[in-house]
Amino acid sequence: MKKFFMLFKKELRELLSPQVIVPFFAMTFLFFSIGKFIGSETKNQEKEVTVAILDLDESQTTNSFVEIIKQNNYKVDYYKDAPTEEIITQIKENGEKFLIVFPEATEENLRKNKQQEIKVYSVFHSLSLFNNIDSGITTQIPAILNEYLSSQLIQANVSSIDQIFLKNPITPNNFVILKDKITNVDPTSIISHLYSQTLFIPIVLFLVISLASQLVAGAIATEKENKTLETLLSTPINRKLIVAAKLLAAGTVSLVMAILYLIGIQSYTSGITGESQNSVKTEGIKQALESLNLTLGFTDFVLLGACLFLGILVALSIAFIIGSFAEDTKSSQALTTPLMIVVLIPYLLTMLFDINQFAVPLRIFIYAIPFTHTFTAANNIFLQRYDLVIYGIIYVLALVCICIYFASKIFTSEKILTMEIGFKKKKKENHTI
Amino acid sequence: MQKALSVKHLSKKYGEIIAVNNIEFEINQNEIFALIGSNGAGKSTTLKIVATVLSPTEGTISVFGNDLVKQSSQIRQIIAYLPEEAGAYKNMRGIDYLDFMASLYTSTKEERDKCLEFAEGIADLRERLNDKIKTYSKGMTRKLLLARAVMTKPKLAILDEPTSGLDVINALYIRKVIRDLSKIGMSVLLSSHNMLEIEFLSDKVGIIDKGRIIEIGTPVFLKKKYRAANLEEVFAKITSKTNKT
């Protein structure tokens, strides 16, 4: 038993090297603080949904509609006797997302058993998932009203009613508002389309960045482990070229892998959704996207490409520095884990939330992570927040320069061989000498 | 004549540890100079510095008249370094490894082929050169690495324990290769624990202990001076003397 204990102790000591412990605590700390931040932010965003209603009919029926909507736990912002455009500007300013317009003669038409159209406007303040997650309201509210009307009609037991009218006395006509553009389209279809498109960019990006970082850090660690690095350093080859070759090779390999992943994912999802059947529908969405300015022009593509490229480059150069600390492949893996987390945070946050609505300190923290700019690039370009994109590019470019500078500094000096996270060992050696 | 290597007041610190402490020695052209000393004496550190892999904390070094710090790129062209316990890229074939390393030193295909031909002769691995390096034994890898080190016909070869871990036959073979190469113009700085090997191989010996060189001379001179039958005895006498004081 004692022998086993000795063995156990030895294994523990091997596992609990600083290369494992330091990243672990860094990770725990990050998770802890991020968890706290997100907790408070989701609370902020979970407030009850406000629906603006413009009542142009001002009848008993429309009043009862408002009451029913209130009963279903929506907060109602009631307007009457105003032009729709004015109200739209108003709710945009208030940061509200939905406007329902009951047109004139609503009551009268319904009395005559005529289907009544109501206009439902959805304002997209951002393109993040959580921000638009309640877009289902645009179908829920008409459904609530229809249910109410239908049950009344059935109670009244009017036999001559047209079945179609009985089921849907009210038909919603959907509009999406993005910036200063309005288009006549169902918001859920826009959102699902946007996500089937823009979800891929972050996924692929995340894959590329994490793969590339692990590859590049592993490449240095393997050279150290197999002692090929010392030989390489004694050759006349310019050491900056070694750095460049390693970065480029890892970048290429991960890009190829990511593309393969992407093809896999795409064929998988299109297999599920059966895209080809919906070609008529997607054509309509395409037009809607165009009228909302949700398509990318040439300069947009260039900007997007620059953001993606810089994101990968910054990851590679950070991973390169991290890899220089590792003495073998095992520790290089442990050391790159925190980097993965740092990539994961903006990946998830930008997908779920609109970062620009966060409190200022949190926003600064998130934008300080270089990968945030990569993940937000597509959305910011869609929303024409070009200033954010440009600042992002400048910031990340500066970071890349600094990181590559340090990476080649390490590599052109002896630090690449002597630098390690191993305080304990050194102290021990001190004692023996 | 110009010295192949001249080391003056060389010191090297790793943090607080003084690995090499103010050493001086010179190597003439065509000479084989051996550093001998116990484990941790500072041999590998000295060799790494001369190989431009580590930088000196203090002191000046010149290789064929080039300053080690200022002209390191020129020096890297004319030296070759074989680290202790070195490995090669495991997933490469032996021949590809030689080809890759040769391409780092040469600019034309002809030069590269010349290097390769020379290396193939020295590696002595024949058809095994076409196998992946991960299938090689320790001795085979060592021979491959030695061949790669000398294939560019360096003016100064820096060999850290070139025969460690090899059997008698292979060790003999490598010693012969080193001797032959020195005859055709290569200067050698090597380190070893094997005193018999040193006696056979080297023209001059430096005995290093705790980072200091405590004796330099030809094997014959040292044996005479310490009235010893072989270098092993010389080494024992010198180190016991310094340990007493």
Ligand SMILES: Nc1ncnc2c1ncn2[C@@H]1O[C@H](COP(=O)(O)OP(=O)(O)OP(=O)(O)O)[C@@H](O)[C@H]1O
């Ligand atoms: N990277 C390093 N960091 C800190 N100390 C080191 C490092 N490399 C070597 N040392 C220390 O420098 C001293 C000299 O080491 P060196 O490797 O030069 O010895 P050596 O003579 O080659 O020994 P051996 O015969 O065992 O190979 C030792 O005390 C060693 O602990």
Ligand SMILES: [Mg+2]
């Ligand atoms: Mg050594």
